[in-house]
Amino acid sequence: MSEYHPLTESEAIELARRIEGVFPQGAELTCREIGDGNLNLVFHIRDEQSGRSLIVKQALPYAKVVGESWPLTLDRSRIESEALIQEGRLAPGLVPKVYKYDPDLALTVMEDLSDHIIMRSGLMQCRRYPLFADHISTFLANTLFFTSDLGMNQQEKKVQAGRFINPELCKITEDLIFDDPYTVSSNNNYDAAIEDEAEALRTDEKLHFEVALLREKFLTQGQALLHGDLHTGSIFVREDSTKVIDPEFAYYGPMGFDIGAVIGNLLLNYAGQLHWSADEASRTSYREYLLETVKSIWTQFDRKFRAHWNEKNVDRLAARAAGYQDDYMRRLLQDSIGYAGCKMVRRIVGLAHVADIDRIPDAAVREKAQRIALRIGKALIKGNRGAESIDFAIDAAREAAAA
Ligand code: SR1
Ligand code: MG
Structure with a gap:
């Protein structure tokens, strides 16, 4: 269990590497923070060789659009991952697959949709x-x-x-x-x-x-x-x-x-x-x-x-x-x-x-x-x-x- 902190790109890579069945053993992973929304960090992790990739989305404890003066619950990460799972059950194929939710780090690992x-x-x-x-x-x-x-x-x-x-x-x-x-x-x-x-x-x-x-x-x-x-x-x-x-x-x-x-x-x-x-x-x-x-x-x-x-x-x-x-x-x-x-x-x-x-x-x-x-x-x-x-x-x- 790790205590909450905003992930660095290399930590996001290590976390992604541990998701089973996505990246080949020893893959050289690259990572870019691509979040352009109002609230969260979004890491895009990719293995050039196999073409495989995934997304690590982490909630920040404040609204990114305003800054640290606007604190915001990390529980939204749980709500997001549970809602994605419900929506995926009710509307198959219309939401990204969820690979993992980590409550301590307030993050969800999910399918990369960069082909959209x-x-x-x-x-x-x-x-x-x-x-x-x-x-x-x-x-x-x-x-x-x-x-x-x-x-x-x-x-x-x-x-x-x-x-x-x-x-x-x-x-x-x-x-x-x-x-x-x-x-x-x-x-x-x-x-x-x-x-x-x-x-x-x-x-x-x-x-x-x-x-x-x-x-x-x-x-x-x-x-x-x-x-x-x-x-x-x-x-x-x-x-x-x-x-x-x-x-x-x-x-x-x-x-x-x-x-x-x-x-x-x-x-x-x-x-x-x-x-x-x-x-x-x-x-x-x-x-x-x-x-x-x-x-x-x-x-x-x-x-x-x-x-x-x-x-x-x-x-x-x-x-x-x-x-x-x-x-x-x-x-x-x-x-x-x-x-x-x-x-x-x-x-x-x-x-x-x-x-x-x-x-x-x-x-x-x-x-x-x-x-x-x-x-x-x-x-x-x-x-x-x-x-x-x-x-x-x-x-x-x-x-x-x-x-
Ligand atoms: C402080 S968050 C601003 C807006 O971003 C989100 O996408 C919601 O629409 C929210 O109202
Ligand atoms: Mg949003």
Whole structure:
């Protein structure tokens, strides 16, 4: 047993060497720290000769994006590895394999996915992923249904929820997504050019009311085991493969939060296409691709979730109560739309931004993209409870881009 300390590259190599069945005996391993996220160290360890590699991901006892002044529990490493194992069981092939979890060093050794790219980068290169909607809707339908009271033993679910109490990471979300953007906060971070937008967010009472309802659900509704941070930087893709990573924010919460995270991040890229597309025609085409993907994710999720409900439901009343399934799916759609909007707003004015918008080099274009993203985000938040179809989100995106 070793006491917790941030690993050096040579320690990461020694640890990787001890994982059975990955590297040949005596292999010459190389190591690079490649973590570009907000919180953790990520070591990529490789044997050039055999081409074999793996990832050692270690939690730091503070939020890397801010520094040591923001302490953060190491228990998130346990939550992440347990969530990955659950997700791998429920959605085979859609998460990396876990080789080892070390509670003392707060690290997980897992499959290397360097033959994939982070989806956010792929979208910034205007690449298309024809199987993504199918894959991510399966991931969402399976992980959400089978960890909910509809799909698993309801007493076991309560025990399970206890293992995923994640107060410190939930607090990050509660503050950064559901509070800071709507008030004056030292966490906020936005370009001076959109001060008027930030001011409008602080004074819009209808918006505050809707965000308060969504925040209340996030705080109180333990509907299913969520990934908890399912943005396009938490998804690796290839044309033929999708892998969801980084579930350290996992907890039992409202299902729409995960679905909304995917949709909101696709729409952030939609706003950023002002820059990433080479010309007007390719922008129109790529934006249509993004909107079709949003529609397809919801449509396939809805079909797959209902199929689980009809075939695998463990709740007798839910199985026969007339109209309950339709009502449940309508509420789920509305939550997803509302949370998608919250995710968009926080990435423009809050602490942690997204490259789809921030890496736009021209300040005027960036400002325009930020305003489009905020317009979409606010429309989704304000309209979520009246939405009857995913077309509501698609129309909101088109209108915001045309305005
Ligand atoms: C302090 S952590 C900032 C953000 O990074 C993570 O990916 C989450 O989205 C969190 O809100
Ligand atoms: Mg992450």
